[in-house]
Amino acid sequence: MRALERKMFRDLWAMRGQGLAIIFVILSGVAAYVSMTSVMDTLEKTLDTYYVEYRFADGFASVRRAPEQLKERLRMVPGVNHIETRIMAGVNLEIADFDEPVSGMIVSVPEGIQPALNRLFIREGRFIQAGREDEILLNEPFAEAHDLSPGDQLTAIINGRRKVLKVVGIALSPEFLIQIEPGSIFPDPKRYGVMWMGRTGLEAAYDMDGAFNDLTFTLSPGPDKNEDVLKLIDDLLKPYGGQGAYWRADQPSHFIITEEFRQLKGTATVLPLVFLGVSAFLLNIVVSRLISLQREQIAVLKAFGYGNMDVGLHYAKLVLFITFIGTAAGMVLGVWMGHWLGKLYLEYYRFPYLEYKLRFSVVFMAIVLTGGTSLIGVIQAVRVAVKLPPAEAMRPAPPAMYRATIVEKLGLQRFFDQPTRMMLRNLERRPVKALLTILGMSSSCAILIMGLFFSDSFDYVVQVQFGLSQRENLTVTFTEPTSTAALYEIKSLPGVLHAEAFRNVPVRLRYGHRSYRPALREFCRMLICDALSIPILNLSRFRPMAFSLPSGWRKF
Amino acid sequence: MVSEIVFRTIGLTKIYTMGQVQVDALRGIDLELHAGELIVLLGASGSGKSTLVNILGGLDTATDGKVFYRGKDLTRANDRELTEYRRHHVGFVFQFYNLIPSLTARENVAIVTEIAKDPMTPEEALDMVELGNRKDHFPAQLSGGEQQRVAIARAIAKQPSVLLCDEPTGALDSKTGVIVLEALDRVNRDLGTTTVIITHNAVQAKMAERIIYLSDGQVTEIRLNEQKISPRELNW
Numbered sequence: 001m002r003a004l005e006r007k008m009f010r011d012l013w014a015m016r017g018q019g020l021a022i023i024f025v026i027l028s029g030v031a032a033y034v035s036m037t038s039v040m041d042t043l044e045k046t047l048d049t050y051y052v053e054y055r056f057a058d059g060f061a062s063v064r065r066a067p068e069q070l071k072e073r074l075r076m077v078p079g080v081n082h083i084e085t086r087i088m089a090g091v092n093l094e095i096a097d098f099d100e101p102v103s104g105m106i107v108s109v110p111e112g113i114q115p116a117l118n119r120l121f122i123r124e125g126r127f128i129q130a131g132r133e134d135e136i137l138l139n140e141p142f143a144e145a146h147d148l149s150p151g152d153q154l155t156a157i158i159n160g161r162r163k164v165l166k167v168v169g170i171a172l173s174p175e176f177l178i179q180i181e182p183g184s185i186f187p188d189p190k191r192y193g194v195m196w197m198g199r200t201g202l203e204a205a206y207d208m209d210g211a212f213n214d215l216t217f218t219l220s221p222g223p224d225k226n227e228d229v230l231k232l233i234d235d236l237l238k239p240y241g242g243q244g245a246y247w248r249a250d251q252p253s254h255f256i257i258t259e260e261f262r263q264l265k266g267t268a269t270v271l272p273l274v275f276l277g278v279s280a281f282l283l284n285i286v287v288s289r290l291i292s293l294q295r296e297q298i299a300v301l302k303a304f305g306y307g308n309m310d311v312g313l314h315y316a317k318l319v320l321f322i323t324f325i326g327t328a329a330g331m332v333l334g335v336w337m338g339h340w341l342g343k344l345y346l347e348y349y350r351f352p353y354l355e356y357k358l359r360f361s362v363v364f365m366a367i368v369l370t371g372g373t374s375l376i377g378v379i380q381a382v383r384v385a386v387k388l389p390p391a392e393a394m395r396p397a398p399p400a401m402y403r404a405t406i407v408e409k410l411g412l413q414r415f416f417d418q419p420t421r422m423m424l425r426n427l428e429r430r431p432v433k434a435l436l437t438i439l440g441m442s443s444s445c446a447i448l449i450m451g452l453f454f455s456d457s458f459d460y461v462v463q464v465q466f467g468l469s470q471r472e473n474l475t476v477t478f479t480e481p482t483s484t485a486a487l488y489e490i491k492s493l494p495g496v497l498h499a500e501a502f503r504n505v506p507v508r509l510r511y512g513h514r515s516y517r518p519a520l521r522e523f524c525r526m527l528i529c530d531a532l533s534i535p536i537l538n539l540s541r542f543r544p545m546a547f548s549l550p551s552g553w554r555k556f
Numbered sequence: 557m558v559s560e561i562v563f564r565t566i567g568l569t570k571i572y573t574m575g576q577v578q579v580d581a582l583r584g585i586d587l588e589l590h591a592g593e594l595i596v597l598l599g600a601s602g603s604g605k606s607t608l609v610n611i612l613g614g615l616d617t618a619t620d621g622k623v624f625y626r627g628k629d630l631t632r633a634n635d636r637e638l639t640e641y642r643r644h645h646v647g648f649v650f651q652f653y654n655l656i657p658s659l660t661a662r663e664n665v666a667i668v669t670e671i672a673k674d675p676m677t678p679e680e681a682l683d684m685v686e687l688g689n690r691k692d693h694f695p696a697q698l699s700g701g702e703q704q705r706v707a708i709a710r711a712i713a714k715q716p717s718v719l720l721c722d723e724p725t726g727a728l729d730s731k732t733g734v735i736v737l738e739a740l741d742r743v744n745r746d747l748g749t750t751t752v753i754i755t756h757n758a759v760q761a762k763m764a765e766r767i768i769y770l771s772d773g774q775v776t777e778i779r780l781n782e783q784k785i786s787p788r789e790l791n792w
Contacts, residue, residue, distance in 0.1 A: 002666075002670055003659055003663040003664075003666040003667035003670060004667060004670075006658075006659060006663055007656055007658050007659055007663075007667070010658035010659070011658055014658065296654055297654075297656050299654070300648075300650075300654045300655075300656065301667070302615075302639070302642070303613070303615055303642060303648045304642065304643065304647075304648070304667070304668045304671075304710070304714075305639055305640070305642045305643020305644065305668075305671055305672070306639070306643075306671065307636065307639040308635065308639075389615070389616065390615045390616075390642075391610040391615040391616035392616075394615070394650065394654070
């Protein structure tokens with residue numbers, strides 16, 4: 001090992017405390033970057049593969065009751081490749097040893113065969129046999145929440161009739177990666193579950209013989225998803241109570257999952273950058289100080305024939321060594337965390353499989369990012385070391401330039417003692433540094449306030465949502481529009497203090513080329529409440545929420 | 557005796573700008589230094605001795621005038637050429653030794669031999685200054701005199717043509733200073749290195765072959781020392 005390298009390692013050892021701190025910051029940044037980026041890659045790849053392999057539909061539509069013959073006409077819609085009709089029905093369930101109300105969604109599957117679209121991954125057990133009207137497949141989270149497995153039984157209230165169903169398998173579907181009850185905010189597998197049943201059984205139960213109430217479709221390869229397809233489908237379904245076709249992008253599970261992926265991606269970008277920015281800042285401070293302390297050593301090296309490049313490389317190597325250790329350790333930790341995160345997401349998103357993959361480009365980017373930010377952090381300090389003429393470096397640094405501050409020039413110096421003047425002159429001598437310091441301190445203060453504010457604002461939202469707006473203990477959803485008589489019936493039930501009705505109306509908001517399918521339940525409820533002037537909220541107590549809807553909005 | 561001219565300066569001028577003040581450090585120096593000579597530059601503080609040596613050694617550049625090293629004009633050399641020049645031809649000894657504290661005596665010498673063309677080994681260089689038994693000591697474990705001898709070993713290890721010493725005994729007591737001067741004298745004799753020693757101590761001038769007096773950035777006198785004496789006989 002050359003003497004200069006020995007010097008580097010001994011310098012590193014001498015500054016091991018600071019070096020270690022920087023290594024930990026870099027390690028955290030790289031670990032966050034590698035784990036989050038690789039997990040994002042893995043999740044996206046898995047999602048894509050899963051969707052393709054299990055033929056996740058491109059579009060969806062619900063209808064009150066449409067004849068099966070309509071399927072042929074739907075298939076003729078230009079751009080549509082494959083159409084599959086089915087029956088979907090909400091049911092109430094009775095689970096042994098669980099007293100609370102449990103609801104579910106039964107989705108029909110063709111008799112004895114996998115559906116052509118939204119195929120099921122059978123995790124455990126077997127597929128439903130043809131003609132077996134009491135056999136069901138349970139979605140995995142629901143089965144796990146109630147510890148149900150093939151062979152177990154549960155009771156469902158199907159169209160008002162109690163029926164004992166036999167669980168024959170546990171399944172996963174690309175359609176229900178996130179299983180959320182319509183109107184809920186979070187998945188609650190204890191109280192809501194998706195299950196699949198043979199079509200014949202459901203047809204009989206819901207009087208849907210030769211009819212369907214839900215359809216999924218794929219598009220032919222090539223044309224972009226255009227609104228015409230949806231419009232044509234909507235036109236065909238309208239006479240039968242069509243509730244509006246929508247693309248995969250608006251499908252609840254897919255929508256939530258892509259939104260979460262988008263947020264994760266943002267975090268995967270911002271978080272490592274914060275760490276790497278801090279490490280660059282710390283390296284700048286440490287290396288600047290080191291170079292300032294080694295001013296004479298630099299002069300000696302130059303006096304004995306070391307060039308600017310040699311000196312620059314010496315300090316760059318020192319920085320890169322710290323960075324390398326941080327990066328290498330960060331990679332190892334990142335891969336480990338990536339596996340761990342992958343397993344965590346696998347539990348949450350319910351993919352049938354997850355193959356963790358670390359792309360070379362992620363490793364390469366981690367090296368480039370850390371090396372780059374570290375070098376950017378110290379480039380100025382190294383440049384000073386390199387530029388210093390040896391004779392000048394040999395002499396002690398000349399005293400820094402100070403001048404009287406603006407305050408003193410105004411003749412106010414008599415109000416300041418010497419230490420205060422030193423402080424003011426220091427501030428005025430390096431205004432950018434002073435400004436950045438103030439900015440840094442105010443940012444840290446802002447972060448602190450933001451954290452506390454976030455918690456408070458979340459409490460506020462919860463209070464508004466569940467303390468003032470959604471104050472109900474129970475929601476009853478009807479499969480068909482029901483007359484107000486049902487409301488009075490419910491009101492007269494023992495224990496019911498107050499009941500109110502609302503209506504869900506599927507709409508699509510359009511403005512120019514943009515369209516949006518909002519979550520309508522709360523929206524419509526408010527509109528209806530507003531329209532009927534039902535005083536469900538004591539809005540005067542809650543000034544920020546005391547708004548009235550623009551008149552145009554009532555037209556919906 | 558006619559010997560090769562190692563350095564020739566013509567009208568060498570150096571003006572420092574320190575803030576808003578201009579300092580004339582050198583004001584037209586004309587000099588010739590010969591191969592193998594031991595020269596003492598004598599002058600008070602601020603007379604321009606260090607500035608002159610820095611320019612001769614390629615550590616600094618002149619404001620005006622010329623410096624020739626073996627016929628090559630150093631004032632026209634660029635940064636890279638000056639680095640090469642320092643790497644292969646010049647050895648420096650500084651007042652405060654300027655050893656690298658994180659390297660042992662041997663490594664402090666090696667840092668120079670590793671980039672030189674035909675160096676002696678660090679061990680040989682340390683033996684020449686009689687520090688063969690202190691090779692693996694760090695600067696903090698050595699006395700001031702020992703540190704300065706390591707600095708001399710470092711300066712001579714590349715077998716330079718010129719050895720430039722800026723107040724080499726300035727930080728030492730007289731007894732230790734004599735030992736250091738002996739080492740310089742020995743190197744000058746044994747290796748034939750042109751040696752320039754800066755001092756403000758007139759006694760030390762007695763060991764030189766020529767004494768150059770500087771005052772206010774000008775050469776006031778150049779005196780041949782007919783009765784050169786050994787450093788051992790110096791006393792101050």
